Amino acid sequence: MSFGGPQWPQEPQQQGQGQGYGGPQGYGQRPGGHGDQGQGYGQGAGGHGHPGPRGGYGYPGPYSGPQDGGAPAPFPGTPAPGPLGSGGPTPDWSALADASASRARRKRLLMIGGGVLAALVVGAVVATAVVATGKKDETAGSGGGIPTVSASPTEAPTPEPTFSSVAPPPPPNPKDYISDPKKDKAPLTAEGLFPGKKLTMSGRPYKKGATSATTNCAAVTQGGLGTVLKGNGCQKVLRATYVRDGVAVTVGVAVFPSEAAALKAKDQATGGIAPLAGAGVGDFCRATVCLRRSNAIGRYAYFTQAGFTNGKKVTTADQGVFRSSDDLGTFAFNQIYARGKSQASAAAGAPGQ
Known part of the structure; x- marks a missing residue:
């Protein structure tokens, strides 16, 4: 055309x-x-x-x-x-x-118009494709992307903190130090285990009497307890007596070579620890009925004997005697555990630990 x-x-x-x-x-x-x-x-x-x-x-x-x-x-x-x-006249060349x-001119205008129309069509197709993707400009939406930190020409960039991928070792367990004689090396004395002149448990004050320590474990027992201690390898017995409101309590701590030996002595216990008089406390629990108890922690077994200072027999109705026995047993447990805790803390702070 x-x-x-x-x-x-x-x-x-x-x-x-x-x-x-x-x-x-x-x-x-x-x-x-x-x-x-x-x-x-x-x-x-x-x-x-x-x-x-x-x-x-x-x-x-x-x-x-x-x-x-x-x-x-x-x-x-x-x-x-x-x-x-037959020929004809000359055409009008000017026309x-x-x-x-x-x-x-018309062809040029049509070409320009066609180019503009093509550009509009391409723009519409691109806009439709962008809308169809359903995506946003994440850079603009997030405030220009991740900010970068540039160091000053005169300053070095601040180094990022580093963290070790190796987990630190757990702190030592205090019970490990009172269960193994190879770790339980701290000095052990009656005054160190039963310090001071008095103690208070749950608001109840007790005055301390005499203390003692011996390696002849059977010599400081009553009944069949001496045989039990000796049979399980008892190494030492430390004792202390406390008094409150006419009730006296002797607590004795026996040391064994292993945790298993201490547990066996506790389970086999019969008789009791001998009451310790002196330092203002008279004889008690002689030819009368007293309250005896036993327990163990680590390589230590501990025993209590509680009774009236006037020789009165203890009955189940005497709750003051039971309460004093509980207080001194708890005190012995706490002192043994504190021994293990102090040794574990010292090991944790030592070089190479």
Whole structure:
């Protein structure tokens, strides 16, 4: 398809050979768009042509030239040529040049318009693709991404803190130090285990009497306890007596070579630890009924004997005696555990631990 405007002279079509392109009315196109249906504004060298006889774009109908066999005039306002082969007048070259320039301008405008339209289509496709992905600009949404820290030219960047992937060893267990004689090396004396002149348990004060320590474990026992201690390898017995409200309690701590030996002595215990008089405390628990108890922790077994200082028999109704026995047993347990704790703390702070 050619653009509108005058065409170069062609041989005339014979009647019945179809529609003629390039007649005086040219390509039917009104300025800014196609011709309306039923009218064609053929743009030629001499201005606007007459309405075309057919609908559509204003093409002329089937050619019906002069009946005398002569060719039609190629442009309006020019005489019709003679019979074919007889020559004709010279074409209007100025009109042809104007028409060619007009076609070039329209082609250029169409190309520019087509480029703009293509750009708009591509932009719409890209926008549609961005919306279809359902993603946001994460950099803009997060305030410009992860901030970077730049060091001053005169300052070195601050090093990041480092952490060891190796977990530190657990702190030593105090019970390990009062269960193993190879670790339980701290000095052990009666005054060290039962310090001071008095003690208070749960708000109840007790005055301390005499203390003692011996390696002859059986010598400081009553009944069958001496045999039990000796049979399980007892190494030492430390004793102390405490008095409160007419009730005296002797607590004895026996040391063994292992935790298993101490537990066995506790389970086999019979009789009791011998009461320790002196330092203001008279004899007690002699030829009368007293309260005896036993327990163990680590390689230590501890025993208590509690009774009235006036020799009265202890019965189940004497709750003061039971309470004093509980207090001194708890005190012995705490002192043995504190021994293990102090040794464990010292080991934790030592180099290489």
